[in-house]
Amino acid sequence: MPSVLIDGKAIGAKIREEIKRDVERLIERGCRPGLAVVLVGEDQASRTYVKNKEKSSTAVGMKSELIELPISVSQKDVLETVDRLNNDPTIHGILVQLPLPPHIDESKVIRAISPKKDVDGFHPENVGKMIIGQTSYVSCTPAGILELLKHTGTEISGKHAVIVGRSNIVGKPMGQLLLQKDATVTYCHSKTENLEAFTRQADILIVAIGQAKYITAEHIKEGATVIDVGMNRDENGKLCGDVDFASVKEKAGALTPVPGGVGPMTVTMLLKNTLQSAQLMCSKYI
Numbered sequence: 001m002p003s004v005l006i007d008g009k010a011i012g013a014k015i016r017e018e019i020k021r022d023v024e025r026l027i028e029r030g031c032r033p034g035l036a037v038v039l040v041g042e043d044q045a046s047r048t049y050v051k052n053k054e055k056s057s058t059a060v061g062m063k064s065e066l067i068e069l070p071i072s073v074s075q076k077d078v079l080e081t082v083d084r085l086n087n088d089p090t091i092h093g094i095l096v097q098l099p100l101p102p103h104i105d106e107s108k109v110i111r112a113i114s115p116k117k118d119v120d121g122f123h124p125e126n127v128g129k130m131i132i133g134q135t136s137y138v139s140c141t142p143a144g145i146l147e148l149l150k151h152t153g154t155e156i157s158g159k160h161a162v163i164v165g166r167s168n169i170v171g172k173p174m175g176q177l178l179l180q181k182d183a184t185v186t187y188c189h190s191k192t193e194n195l196e197a198f199t200r201q202a203d204i205l206i207v208a209i210g211q212a213k214y215i216t217a218e219h220i221k222e223g224a225t226v227i228d229v230g231m232n233r234d235e236n237g238k239l240c241g242d243v244d245f246a247s248v249k250e251k252a253g254a255l256t257p258v259p260g261g262v263g264p265m266t267v268t269m270l271l272k273n274t275l276q277s278a279q280l281m282c283s284k285y286i
Protein backbone atom coordinates (compact mmCIF):
# COMPACT_ATOMS: atom_id res chain seq x y z
CA MET A 1 0.00 0.00 0.00
CA PRO A 2 1.18 3.60 -0.54
CA SER A 3 2.20 5.35 2.67
CA VAL A 4 -0.95 7.48 2.26
CA LEU A 5 -4.20 6.29 0.70
CA ILE A 6 -6.03 9.55 0.01
CA ASP A 7 -9.60 9.05 1.22
CA GLY A 8 -11.75 11.49 -0.76
CA LYS A 9 -14.91 10.07 0.75
CA ALA A 10 -13.82 10.90 4.31
CA ILE A 11 -12.31 14.30 3.43
CA GLY A 12 -15.42 15.19 1.41
CA ALA A 13 -17.71 14.15 4.29
CA LYS A 14 -15.79 16.39 6.71
CA ILE A 15 -16.09 19.41 4.40
CA ARG A 16 -19.79 18.70 3.84
CA GLU A 17 -20.39 18.84 7.61
CA GLU A 18 -18.92 22.37 7.60
CA ILE A 19 -21.04 23.30 4.57
CA LYS A 20 -24.15 21.98 6.35
CA ARG A 21 -23.46 24.20 9.37
CA ASP A 22 -23.00 27.24 7.11
CA VAL A 23 -26.21 26.43 5.23
CA GLU A 24 -28.11 26.25 8.55
CA ARG A 25 -26.73 29.67 9.51
CA LEU A 26 -27.82 31.13 6.18
CA ILE A 27 -31.30 29.60 6.47
CA GLU A 28 -31.67 31.15 9.95
CA ARG A 29 -31.05 34.49 8.26
CA GLY A 30 -33.80 33.81 5.70
CA CYS A 31 -31.75 32.53 2.76
CA ARG A 32 -31.80 28.90 1.63
CA PRO A 33 -29.13 28.10 -0.96
CA GLY A 34 -30.68 26.63 -4.11
CA LEU A 35 -29.00 24.46 -6.73
CA ALA A 36 -30.55 23.70 -10.14
CA VAL A 37 -29.25 20.79 -12.19
CA VAL A 38 -30.20 20.39 -15.84
CA LEU A 39 -29.98 16.90 -17.32
CA VAL A 40 -30.52 16.35 -21.05
CA GLY A 41 -31.18 12.83 -22.31
CA GLU A 42 -30.92 9.36 -20.83
CA ASP A 43 -27.19 8.74 -20.31
CA GLN A 44 -27.08 6.40 -17.31
CA ALA A 45 -23.79 7.64 -15.85
CA SER A 46 -24.95 11.28 -16.08
CA ARG A 47 -28.24 10.32 -14.42
CA THR A 48 -26.34 8.69 -11.53
CA TYR A 49 -24.12 11.77 -11.06
CA VAL A 50 -27.09 14.12 -11.19
CA LYS A 51 -29.09 12.07 -8.67
CA ASN A 52 -26.04 12.12 -6.41
CA LYS A 53 -25.83 15.93 -6.70
CA GLU A 54 -29.53 16.20 -5.86
CA LYS A 55 -29.18 13.92 -2.83
CA SER A 56 -26.00 15.60 -1.59
CA SER A 57 -27.40 19.12 -1.87
CA THR A 58 -30.58 18.29 0.04
CA ALA A 59 -28.48 16.43 2.66
CA VAL A 60 -26.72 19.72 3.53
CA GLY A 61 -30.06 21.56 3.65
CA MET A 62 -30.05 23.19 0.21
CA LYS A 63 -33.03 23.48 -2.11
CA SER A 64 -32.47 21.24 -5.10
CA GLU A 65 -34.21 21.48 -8.46
CA LEU A 66 -33.64 18.83 -11.11
CA ILE A 67 -34.77 19.71 -14.63
CA GLU A 68 -34.87 16.67 -16.90
CA LEU A 69 -35.12 17.40 -20.61
CA PRO A 70 -35.62 14.77 -23.35
CA ILE A 71 -32.76 13.97 -25.73
CA SER A 72 -34.84 15.54 -28.55
CA VAL A 73 -34.94 18.93 -26.81
CA SER A 74 -33.96 21.88 -29.00
CA GLN A 75 -31.05 24.15 -28.18
CA LYS A 76 -33.51 27.03 -27.90
CA ASP A 77 -35.44 25.20 -25.16
CA VAL A 78 -32.23 24.43 -23.23
CA LEU A 79 -31.22 28.10 -23.44
CA GLU A 80 -34.69 29.18 -22.29
CA THR A 81 -34.45 26.83 -19.31
CA VAL A 82 -31.08 28.34 -18.36
CA ASP A 83 -32.52 31.84 -18.76
CA ARG A 84 -35.43 31.02 -16.46
CA LEU A 85 -33.00 29.72 -13.82
CA ASN A 86 -30.76 32.79 -14.21
CA ASN A 87 -33.79 34.90 -13.25
CA ASP A 88 -35.03 32.71 -10.39
CA PRO A 89 -34.04 34.37 -7.07
CA THR A 90 -34.36 31.05 -5.16
CA ILE A 91 -31.61 29.50 -7.33
CA HIS A 92 -27.99 30.43 -6.54
CA GLY A 93 -26.20 27.73 -8.51
CA ILE A 94 -26.93 26.33 -11.99
CA LEU A 95 -25.22 23.45 -13.70
CA VAL A 96 -25.90 21.67 -16.95
CA GLN A 97 -24.67 18.11 -16.77
CA LEU A 98 -22.08 17.25 -19.43
CA PRO A 99 -21.77 15.74 -21.96
CA LEU A 100 -24.69 17.18 -23.91
CA PRO A 101 -26.11 15.48 -27.02
CA PRO A 102 -24.25 16.41 -30.24
CA HIS A 103 -27.02 18.70 -31.60
CA ILE A 104 -26.62 21.03 -28.61
CA ASP A 105 -23.75 23.53 -28.65
CA GLU A 106 -22.10 22.95 -25.26
CA SER A 107 -20.16 26.19 -25.30
CA LYS A 108 -23.28 28.27 -26.08
CA VAL A 109 -25.14 26.67 -23.18
CA ILE A 110 -22.25 27.27 -20.76
CA ARG A 111 -21.99 30.91 -21.85
CA ALA A 112 -25.75 31.33 -21.28
CA ILE A 113 -25.38 30.56 -17.56
CA SER A 114 -24.99 33.70 -15.48
CA PRO A 115 -21.31 33.78 -14.32
CA LYS A 116 -22.68 34.62 -10.84
CA LYS A 117 -24.57 31.29 -10.74
CA ASP A 118 -21.97 29.24 -12.64
CA VAL A 119 -21.09 26.92 -9.75
CA ASP A 120 -19.37 24.50 -12.16
CA GLY A 121 -16.85 27.26 -12.95
CA PHE A 122 -17.06 26.55 -16.70
CA HIS A 123 -18.13 30.02 -17.92
CA PRO A 124 -15.28 31.80 -19.80
CA GLU A 125 -15.57 34.76 -17.40
CA ASN A 126 -14.89 32.48 -14.41
CA VAL A 127 -12.15 30.56 -16.24
CA GLY A 128 -10.45 33.87 -17.14
CA LYS A 129 -10.68 35.15 -13.56
CA MET A 130 -9.26 31.90 -12.25
CA ILE A 131 -6.28 32.15 -14.60
CA ILE A 132 -5.40 35.69 -13.47
CA GLY A 133 -5.86 34.70 -9.83
CA GLN A 134 -9.09 36.63 -9.15
CA THR A 135 -11.85 35.17 -7.02
CA SER A 136 -14.17 33.06 -9.14
CA TYR A 137 -15.95 29.75 -9.19
CA VAL A 138 -13.35 27.10 -9.90
CA SER A 139 -14.17 23.91 -11.79
CA CYS A 140 -15.17 21.39 -9.10
CA THR A 141 -12.83 18.48 -9.90
CA PRO A 142 -9.58 20.53 -9.88
CA ALA A 143 -10.81 22.45 -6.81
CA GLY A 144 -11.47 19.11 -5.11
CA ILE A 145 -8.00 17.85 -5.97
CA LEU A 146 -6.44 20.96 -4.39
CA GLU A 147 -8.42 20.18 -1.23
CA LEU A 148 -7.15 16.58 -1.26
CA LEU A 149 -3.55 17.83 -1.56
CA LYS A 150 -4.14 20.33 1.26
CA HIS A 151 -5.72 17.75 3.57
CA THR A 152 -2.86 15.30 3.00
CA GLY A 153 -0.25 18.00 3.62
CA THR A 154 1.26 17.65 0.15
CA GLU A 155 3.86 20.31 -0.55
CA ILE A 156 3.11 22.06 -3.87
CA SER A 157 5.44 25.05 -4.02
CA GLY A 158 8.58 24.27 -6.03
CA LYS A 159 7.39 20.76 -6.87
CA HIS A 160 7.02 19.37 -10.37
CA ALA A 161 3.36 18.68 -11.16
CA VAL A 162 2.65 16.71 -14.32
CA ILE A 163 -0.90 16.77 -15.67
CA VAL A 164 -1.85 14.02 -18.09
CA GLY A 165 -4.94 15.24 -19.97
CA ARG A 166 -5.92 18.66 -21.29
CA SER A 167 -9.71 18.88 -20.97
CA ASN A 168 -11.32 22.24 -20.24
CA ILE A 169 -12.94 20.94 -17.07
CA VAL A 170 -10.01 19.10 -15.45
CA GLY A 171 -6.55 19.17 -17.07
CA LYS A 172 -6.26 22.81 -18.13
CA PRO A 173 -7.65 24.42 -14.94
CA MET A 174 -5.73 21.94 -12.76
CA GLY A 175 -2.40 23.07 -14.19
CA GLN A 176 -3.27 26.74 -13.74
CA LEU A 177 -4.29 26.22 -10.11
CA LEU A 178 -1.05 24.38 -9.32
CA LEU A 179 0.95 27.09 -11.12
CA GLN A 180 -0.65 29.67 -8.82
CA LYS A 181 0.61 27.62 -5.91
CA ASP A 182 4.12 27.86 -7.37
CA ALA A 183 4.42 24.35 -8.78
CA THR A 184 6.40 23.80 -11.98
CA VAL A 185 3.74 22.45 -14.31
CA THR A 186 4.03 20.16 -17.33
CA TYR A 187 1.01 19.25 -19.47
CA CYS A 188 0.99 15.91 -21.28
CA HIS A 189 -1.71 14.69 -23.67
CA SER A 190 -2.54 12.15 -26.35
CA LYS A 191 0.12 13.53 -28.73
CA THR A 192 2.91 13.64 -26.13
CA GLU A 193 5.87 11.55 -27.25
CA ASN A 194 7.61 9.42 -24.64
CA LEU A 195 5.02 10.07 -21.92
CA GLU A 196 6.97 8.13 -19.32
CA ALA A 197 9.92 10.52 -19.58
CA PHE A 198 7.63 13.27 -18.24
CA THR A 199 5.48 11.36 -15.78
CA ARG A 200 8.58 9.86 -14.12
CA GLN A 201 9.70 13.39 -13.19
CA ALA A 202 6.44 14.18 -11.38
CA ASP A 203 6.34 14.85 -7.66
CA ILE A 204 2.59 15.26 -8.16
CA LEU A 205 1.02 13.30 -11.02
CA ILE A 206 -2.58 14.08 -12.02
CA VAL A 207 -4.14 11.72 -14.55
CA ALA A 208 -7.37 12.54 -16.42
CA ILE A 209 -7.33 10.71 -19.75
CA GLY A 210 -10.28 8.30 -19.64
CA GLN A 211 -8.15 5.19 -20.34
CA ALA A 212 -8.64 2.33 -17.88
CA LYS A 213 -5.49 1.47 -15.84
CA TYR A 214 -3.22 3.25 -18.34
CA ILE A 215 -0.64 4.52 -15.84
CA THR A 216 1.51 1.79 -14.28
CA ALA A 217 4.48 1.66 -11.89
CA GLU A 218 6.83 2.28 -14.86
CA HIS A 219 5.28 5.73 -15.33
CA ILE A 220 5.88 7.05 -11.83
CA LYS A 221 8.68 8.20 -9.58
CA GLU A 222 9.14 6.45 -6.22
CA GLY A 223 7.19 8.36 -3.54
CA ALA A 224 5.14 10.51 -5.96
CA THR A 225 1.65 11.72 -5.09
CA VAL A 226 -0.66 10.22 -7.71
CA ILE A 227 -4.16 11.62 -8.28
CA ASP A 228 -6.46 9.51 -10.44
CA VAL A 229 -9.36 11.38 -12.06
CA GLY A 230 -10.40 8.49 -14.31
CA MET A 231 -13.78 6.81 -14.11
CA ASN A 232 -13.81 3.71 -16.32
CA ARG A 233 -15.07 0.14 -16.33
CA ASP A 234 -12.45 -2.64 -16.44
CA GLU A 235 -12.70 -5.94 -18.34
CA ASN A 236 -15.01 -7.30 -15.59
CA GLY A 237 -17.25 -4.23 -15.60
CA LYS A 238 -15.76 -3.02 -12.31
CA LEU A 239 -15.24 0.72 -11.77
CA CYS A 240 -11.57 1.68 -12.14
CA GLY A 241 -9.40 4.72 -12.73
CA ASP A 242 -6.81 5.74 -15.33
CA VAL A 243 -4.13 4.50 -12.93
CA ASP A 244 -3.45 0.79 -12.45
CA PHE A 245 -3.89 0.84 -8.67
CA ALA A 246 -2.40 -2.61 -8.07
CA SER A 247 0.72 -1.75 -10.09
CA VAL A 248 1.31 1.72 -8.61
CA LYS A 249 0.30 1.28 -4.98
CA GLU A 250 3.69 0.16 -3.60
CA LYS A 251 5.66 2.81 -5.46
CA ALA A 252 3.48 5.91 -4.89
CA GLY A 253 3.90 7.94 -1.72
CA ALA A 254 0.22 8.88 -1.77
CA LEU A 255 -2.54 7.67 -4.08
CA THR A 256 -6.27 8.24 -4.63
CA PRO A 257 -8.49 5.18 -5.08
CA VAL A 258 -11.32 4.89 -7.63
CA PRO A 259 -14.02 4.96 -6.41
CA GLY A 260 -13.67 7.02 -3.24
CA GLY A 261 -10.93 9.46 -4.27
CA VAL A 262 -11.52 12.44 -6.53
CA GLY A 263 -15.22 11.72 -7.36
CA PRO A 264 -16.71 12.56 -3.95
CA MET A 265 -14.65 15.78 -3.87
CA THR A 266 -16.20 16.97 -7.17
CA VAL A 267 -19.66 16.95 -5.62
CA THR A 268 -18.39 18.48 -2.36
CA MET A 269 -16.84 21.42 -4.24
CA LEU A 270 -20.11 21.93 -6.12
CA LEU A 271 -21.88 22.34 -2.77
CA LYS A 272 -19.13 24.70 -1.58
CA ASN A 273 -19.50 26.87 -4.70
CA THR A 274 -23.31 26.92 -4.33
CA LEU A 275 -22.98 27.98 -0.69
CA GLN A 276 -20.53 30.72 -1.70
CA SER A 277 -22.94 31.98 -4.37
CA ALA A 278 -25.86 32.06 -1.91
CA GLN A 279 -23.72 33.87 0.69
CA LEU A 280 -22.78 36.51 -1.88
CA MET A 281 -26.26 36.99 -3.33
CA CYS A 282 -28.08 36.96 0.00
CA SER A 283 -25.64 39.35 1.69
CA LYS A 284 -27.21 42.03 -0.49
CA TYR A 285 -30.52 41.87 1.41
CA ILE A 286 -29.77 40.23 4.79
Ligand SMILES: Nc1nc2c(c(=O)[nH]1)N[C@@H](CN(C=O)c1ccc(C(=O)N[C@@H](CCC(=O)O)C(=O)O)cc1)CN2
Nearest residue numbers: 049095096097098099120140259260261262263264266
Ligand atom coordinates in the same frame (compact mmCIF):
# COMPACT_ATOMS: atom_id res chain seq x y z
N1 LIG B 1 -21.63 19.83 -15.45
C1 LIG B 1 -20.72 18.90 -15.15
N2 LIG B 1 -20.67 17.77 -15.87
C2 LIG B 1 -19.71 16.84 -15.56
C3 LIG B 1 -18.80 17.04 -14.48
C4 LIG B 1 -18.89 18.25 -13.75
O1 LIG B 1 -18.09 18.53 -12.82
N3 LIG B 1 -19.86 19.15 -14.12
N4 LIG B 1 -17.90 16.03 -14.12
C5 LIG B 1 -18.06 14.69 -14.64
C6 LIG B 1 -18.97 13.77 -13.89
N5 LIG B 1 -19.20 14.04 -12.44
C7 LIG B 1 -19.93 15.12 -12.11
O2 LIG B 1 -20.78 15.59 -12.79
C8 LIG B 1 -18.84 13.11 -11.41
C9 LIG B 1 -18.32 11.88 -11.70
C10 LIG B 1 -18.08 10.95 -10.67
C11 LIG B 1 -18.35 11.26 -9.35
C12 LIG B 1 -18.16 10.28 -8.23
O3 LIG B 1 -18.42 10.61 -7.10
N6 LIG B 1 -17.75 9.04 -8.50
C13 LIG B 1 -17.68 8.02 -7.50
C14 LIG B 1 -18.09 6.70 -8.10
C15 LIG B 1 -19.47 6.74 -8.68
C16 LIG B 1 -19.99 5.39 -9.12
O4 LIG B 1 -20.01 4.47 -8.29
O5 LIG B 1 -20.42 5.28 -10.28
C17 LIG B 1 -16.26 7.92 -6.93
O6 LIG B 1 -15.29 8.27 -7.62
O7 LIG B 1 -16.16 7.50 -5.78
C18 LIG B 1 -18.84 12.50 -9.07
C19 LIG B 1 -19.10 13.41 -10.08
C20 LIG B 1 -18.57 14.75 -16.08
N7 LIG B 1 -19.65 15.67 -16.25
